[in-house]
Amino acid sequence: MLERVKKYIRENHMLKTGDLVAAGVSGGADSIAMLHILKQLQTEFGFLLEAVHVHHGIRGEEADRDEKLVRDICREWEIPFRSYHYPVPELSKKWKLGEEETGRLVRKEAFFRERERLGFPEQSSDGEPQFLVALAHNRNDLAETMLHHLARGTGIRGLAGIRPCSGKIIRPVLCLERREIVNYLKEREISYITDSTNLSDEYTRNRIRHHVLPVMEKEINSGAVEHMAETARVLAEAEEYLCKKGCELLEHCTQKKGYLLVESFFREAHIIQEYAVLEAFGRLAGKRKDFTALHVEQVLSLREKTTGRYIQLPRELRAVRVYEGVRLERTDNESVRRIDETAPETLAELLWEIPVPGTLECPFGIFEAKIFPYKNQKIEEKKCTKWFDYDKIKTGPCVRTRRQGDFLVVNREGGRKKLNRIFIDEKIPAELRDQIPVIAVGEEILWIPGGRMNEQYKIASTTGRVLELHYQGGVLT
Template sequence: MKKDTKMDRQMLDIRNYILSNHLIEKGDEVLVGLSGGPDSVFLLYALNRFKEYLGYKLYAVHVHHGIRGEEADRDMHFSEELCRSWEIPFKKVFVDAPGLAKEKGMSLEEAARILRYEVFEETRKEIEDRFEAEEQGCEKRGRCLIAVAHHMEDQAETVLHNLVRGSGIRGLSGMEPRRGFIIRPLLSVRREYILSKLKEKGISYVIDSTNLDTQYTRNHIRSEILPGLREINPEASAHIAHTADILREADGFFVRLASEYVDKYAELKDPDMIGKTGMEISIPVTELKSYPELVRQYVMIELIKRIGTPLKDWGAVHFRDMDRLIYGPGNAHLDLPYRMSADYRKKHLVLKINQEIISIKRRKSNDGACKSTDS
């Protein structure tokens, strides 16, 4: 890529966003998920511009999902040629999204997403392991991060998607600038700027035709709902994204509050058993019931995290069920995801990881009919 030293205000803002959110540090390595579309091409362009100033190494990986035939081949070849011309190390990986979708009974879109992020993580580890081997004996070892090209409109789409699905504060806070090794340097950038900058610089890109298919919920939001909202207010996407930032701060506050409450009141049966069968955590609920339902939910989420259970398959219905449990007469039982159970006894909520699901029917047959001993 031709040397380009002059930056406009928005490019400087993107660089400052990376710095203020501590997304990349000197000595890191950054792997860009490159589809060949305008967003990921712009991300690669921007990070290539910043790498000398911020002091990191840049790589790119392209995932061919085994769908879209010749169009997907075109995207792969385009991405490879772009990285060759910009002298950025490039890797291409083939996966079978249709095969996974059929095997797991999931949508093709979800299967492609799962496989794509698996490739990102595997490639990230390869780069990091190689980097550590080369740098042994150095005082500071860098990390390898995965950069993805979600921008402001993607953030607005995510919030609206979660809103119509009935999400709570966490879902409405949208995507984080950084989550684990995944960074999103473009969350504050409008897509309009991305397209105008690529045009200004004469940088080509490809278009994935499936992004135009409105049978996918997110595409419907992108192509019909958001444009309608921008007719009401041109700043709709920016306002939604800003609200997500506020809700993310609120989520962080409630997470800290719940953590402090659990630290103070919860009792872990055996810390060495975290995540294993037989692990148990309990907490008194008399004071907990005086808090709003939202706070109780955050405390329950913290209890689940402390016991070592993933949060992926938990929904609002599970927390409502646990809430009803602690307002019940006592000596009650509830089956939960990941072989977990909740019991309300002696004014304590007790969460446990079981060998297998304990149904209420079988529990009654084994232990006899439940009688209330709590008030």
């Protein structure tokens, strides 16, 4: 195992002499084994090593026990130890995020603070020692991530799963399976703990771990995890190549304030066009977060539209059909909120996906989405703020205008009513109906902002997570 990890580190150029490796150690089998392996390889590779533990303030005495175990092991193995404490339940309520997402953010913050404490710059020059974060993901984690992404819908990037290196993050035991790691610790009589939350089926990843992967390995192929890891490696190489080709195509489209996709752009293979647009999103917005395959297709579809048509995108980006082609650019808030004179015709074919959690600014106004656990709080009854049972919503909510087939569930028995019938009953003038924004999942309407909401998604005693939608501006205020 040591030789395999050694080879994996070299093949992926993970670290060099003089680097400081901050190993994230929870006390579980994966992280304890990674720490022990790194300690064995430290002299040969010539890097500095320390352990960083994050106490989430969630599991009481159990969390204190985890911290003590990691501290004692580090003392025994003569590894510098640093612990950071965060009140995750309190922060979760304050930030209106789930505890799992909040935990991820505080772990990121802990490593940021540790890098600053040690005086390492955020960016280091080539050849200079750098601050690296080692995480203990293994092949099973990779397989679980692939399956999770596949079930939710994804592209090559998502199927490639967890990478050996991501910026300053390295994953030295990603080449090992979980059973190998557990055997490694047992053979050496090294103690570790099992987080009780890992035994629960409350989280999707745990359900995949406990039920889906074991069936695949037992009844389909015992080497399923190994084969999925190899597939992920091939897909990662394909992703890297397509990104490179997309960047090359985009270089021919650069303008002062954005990118102009001219006719020659659309003669390239469609998948290269997609990667070029994704790269443009990342460069203009600073990150690709909040951008989906739907946004890419909306931009590319503008080629077939008439001059003047436009699509408002997340993070204040906009794509416009101009005479020369499709222009992709940043925009200001005023133009984001403005509805053009041609809006009824233009907006009828467009939609905007609401980032959850996050904020969408589009021609209809501002839509803010938050998620938090339901603990019998008083339900918001404001005209422009509504609460929904988030666990019942299977696809991302979008803002758009009415379409044929749209409906709402109007009572607890599941009775449906066509959206057009609701507009008629509420005496909304016919000339305004194509200008009214609705929040939809497919053909089902969640909410007419300022008006009626879908009964099927109302908060109930069984609700686990709440989706709060708040609306500012638009036709119905």
